[in-house]
Amino acid sequence: MSGHRIAAITRRLLQQFRRDRRTLALLFVAPIVILGLLGYLMRGSASAPAVGVANEDQGQLGAMVAAALTRSSVITTTTIQASDGDSKLKDGSLAAYIVFPPDFSQQAQAGAIAPEVHLEGSQPGTTAPVLQALQQALISLAAQGPVHVQPHVTYLYGGPGFDTLDYFGAAFIGVVVFFLVFVVTIVSFLNERSQGTLERLMASPLRRGEIVLGYMLGFTVLALVQSAEVLVFSLAVLKVHNAGNVALIFGIEALMAIAAVNLGIFLSMFARTEFQAVQFIPLVVVPQILLSGILFPVATEPRPLQVVSDVLPLTYAVNGMRDVMVKGADLTWSSLQLEVGVVLGFVVLIVLAAVATLRRRIA
Amino acid sequence: MATQMADAWAVDVQNVSKSFDEIKALDGVTLRVKRGEIYGLLGPNGAGKTTLIRLIVGLLESRAGTVTVLEQRMPNVPVLRQIGYMTQQAALYPGLSVEENVQFFAAINGAEEGVKEALELVELYERRSSVVATLSGGMRQRCSLACALVHKPQLLLLDEPTVGVDPQLRVQFWESFRRMAAAGTTIIVSSHVMDEAERCQRLGLIQYGKVLAEGTPREIRTLGGSQNLEEAFLALAGQKAS
Numbered sequence: 390m391s392g393h394r395i396a397a398i399t400r401r402l403l404q405q406f407r408r409d410r411r412t413l414a415l416l417f418v419a420p421i422v423i424l425g426l427l428g429y430l431m432r433g434s435a436s437a438p439a440v441g442v443a444n445e446d447q448g449q450l451g452a453m454v455a456a457a458l459t460r461s462s463v464i465t466t467t468t469i470q471a472s473d474g475d476s477k478l479k480d481g482s483l484a485a486y487i488v489f490p491p492d493f494s495q496q497a498q499a500g501a502i503a504p505e506v507h508l509e510g511s512q513p514g515t516t517a518p519v520l521q522a523l524q525q526a527l528i529s530l531a532a533q534g535p536v537h538v539q540p541h542v543t544y545l546y547g548g549p550g551f552d553t554l555d556y557f558g559a560a561f562i563g564v565v566v567f568f569l570v571f572v573v574t575i576v577s578f579l580n581e582r583s584q585g586t587l588e589r590l591m592a593s594p595l596r597r598g599e600i601v602l603g604y605m606l607g608f609t610v611l612a613l614v615q616s617a618e619v620l621v622f623s624l625a626v627l628k629v630h631n632a633g634n635v636a637l638i639f640g641i642e643a644l645m646a647i648a649a650v651n652l653g654i655f656l657s658m659f660a661r662t663e664f665q666a667v668q669f670i671p672l673v674v675v676p677q678i679l680l681s682g683i684l685f686p687v688a689t690e691p692r693p694l695q696v697v698s699d700v701l702p703l704t705y706a707v708n709g710m711r712d713v714m715v716k717g718a719d720l721t722w723s724s725l726q727l728e729v730g731v732v733l734g735f736v737v738l739i740v741l742a743a744v745a746t747l748r749r750r751i752a
Numbered sequence: 753m754a755t756q757m758a759d760a761w762a763v764d765v766q767n768v769s770k771s772f773d774e775i776k777a778l779d780g781v782t783l784r785v786k787r788g789e790i791y792g793l794l795g796p797n798g799a800g801k802t803t804l805i806r807l808i809v810g811l812l813e814s815r816a817g818t819v820t821v822l823e824q825r826m827p828n829v830p831v832l833r834q835i836g837y838m839t840q841q842a843a844l845y846p847g848l849s850v851e852e853n854v855q856f857f858a859a860i861n862g863a864e865e866g867v868k869e870a871l872e873l874v875e876l877y878e879r880r881s882s883v884v885a886t887l888s889g890g891m892r893q894r895c896s897l898a899c900a901l902v903h904k905p906q907l908l909l910l911d912e913p914t915v916g917v918d919p920q921l922r923v924q925f926w927e928s929f930r931r932m933a934a935a936g937t938t939i940i941v942s943s944h945v946m947d948e949a950e951r952c953q954r955l956g957l958i959q960y961g962k963v964l965a966e967g968t969p970r971e972i973r974t975l976g977g978s979q980n981l982e983e984a985f986l987a988l989a990g991q992k993a994s
């Protein structure tokens with residue numbers, strides 16, 4: 390091992406990137422665009438689903454529930470005729486309509502009320518708010534009665550302001566870095582092969598370990614800058630909820646980036662062209678993202694998939710990020726020790742695999 | 753006698769064969785190159801010149817036979833410090849400048865001090881800050897040569913170094929090759945240009961992965977029964993084929 394030769398490779402990589410605007414943009418602009426978009430999607434004032442309310446009740450109750458619905462923040466209501474409802478669902482102007490039948494108040498006397506809810510139904514996302522608004526309206530009604538309903542809510546983690554972006558943001562910070570660093574590494578390494586310079590490197594006194602280390606250092610420098618940028622953007626601009634230590638988050642992010650660099654080098658041995666490398670994305674990256682618990686919690690997965698999730702290093706990385714940011718975990722937590730340990734072990738393994746697969750033989 | 757001579761051989765290839773699936777790229781090749789000699793590898797497309805050079809550097813391992821370079825059995829990493837290899841297509845980093853490319857290859861060989869001299873040799877010193885992607889084909893070839901010799905190797909392997917280089921510069925290249933050889937550098941050049949073959953001290957004619965003939969240009973002409981190297985080569989190739 391010669392530090393001098395390793396440094397030569399690192400320096401050359403950084404020189405290359407200095408002139409390569411497109412790749413720089415991919416590394417430093419793309420994550421901001423992705424996370425910014427995600428933040429806007431999840432936090433931007435989404436227009437609440439439009440719900441029609443037809444009150445045919447001959448008693449008082451229908452009007453009271455309708456009034457409570459109007460105050461709901463998760464839907465917007467308009468008053469309609471029950472007979473117009475279906476055509477309004479069809480033309481898309483309503484996501485649902487609710488009918489209070491003529492005997493609604495009488496039903497209440499009998500102890501079982503049945504408001505009719507008609508849903509458009511093709512967009513699952515709009516169903517929940519409608520039902521939630523109706524439930525809240527009914528509960529608020531009950532609160533006006535003799536029994537006062539006022540749940541006392543406490544949060545172990547998060548808080549009343551904790552939203553989807555806080556939940557997904559913690560995972561996405563790590564995954565965006567992992568994904569982009571992986572793509573850039575695998576493509577650069579294959580470039581080296583296809584432009585013939587790898588043949589030259591192999592005919593030089595460079596050792597395999599020196600090549601891998603030189604690459605790792607060069608990309609790690611870029612990845613750390615990217616990680617820091619992503620972290621600052623997420624915490625300062627998107628204001629993603631963070632209960633943990635920023636240095637610890639950065640540490641986990643950096644580990645993920647180093648893993649991505651070496652995964653890129655390792656997998657580039659199994660591709661001959663950049664195009665083949667891109668084919669690894671649906672094969673290697675997408676399943677990991679689906680199964681690592683970023684989108685669907687591992688606990689809710691079908692059992693066979695849970696087994697797969699449990700062996701994917703990304704699962705541990707994502708859990709680690711969430712433990713720190715959502716739950717405020719530190720290294721004294723055994724769950725975080727396990728997660729960081731698994732990611733660290735994976736990094737060591739993949740570095741060794743990258744060195745072992747880099748063959749001096751080029752043909 | 754053979755053992756005493758061993759020190760004089762820069763490259764000693766003994767009975768080497770190499771196949772790629774069905775294709776026999778090299779078939780029992782034996783050749784030796786003396787220190788300080790300019791040795792020409794001549795042969796048509798697909799003869800096995802590049803394969804032989806890759807075997808000499810240790811990029812390929814032969815199925816049979818041995819390759820010894822500067823007294824070391826190949827493949828051997830430390831001896832690569834003494835070897836300069838110019839690949840057939842100019843293998844450079846297109847996004848870097850000429851100087852950055854040469855500097856990089858100098859650095860991995862621990863020879864940063866040779867950069868200026870190498871750039872001057874290939875007449876690219878004035879263009880040293882041009883990005884390689886913007887160079888002409890011949891300039892790229894020259895930059896590639898500079899990268900191969902920047903660390904002043906004892907053995908230079910040049911795979912068709914003068915393709916795309918203009919005649920004046922080609923003459924200069926050969927002058928510097930001769931100067932380097934006189935200073936003790938061993939040079940192996942592959943080519944299919946016959947007037948270049950004339951400039952080599954010894955030649956090896958290769959076809960279908962076999963050495964057809966070996967010797968000085970004069971010896972080859974005699975062997976082939978012609979005053980003209982090209983005709984001699986064709987005659988020798990024809991003899992083997994029939």
Ligand SMILES: Nc1ncnc2c1ncn2[C@@H]1O[C@H](COP(=O)(O)OP(=O)(O)OP(=O)(O)O)[C@@H](O)[C@H]1O
Binds near residue numbers: 802
């Ligand atoms: N990596 C490889 N895989 C398969 N076949 C190969 C490989 N490299 C070389 N060959 C085959 O070996 C033979 C010799 O090739 P080689 O490149 O050594 O020829 P060459 O003498 O350098 O030709 P040229 O003058 O065109 O450069 C050819 O038939 C070629 O197709």
Ligand SMILES: [Mg+2]
Binds near residue numbers: 801802803840911
């Ligand atoms: Mg060739």
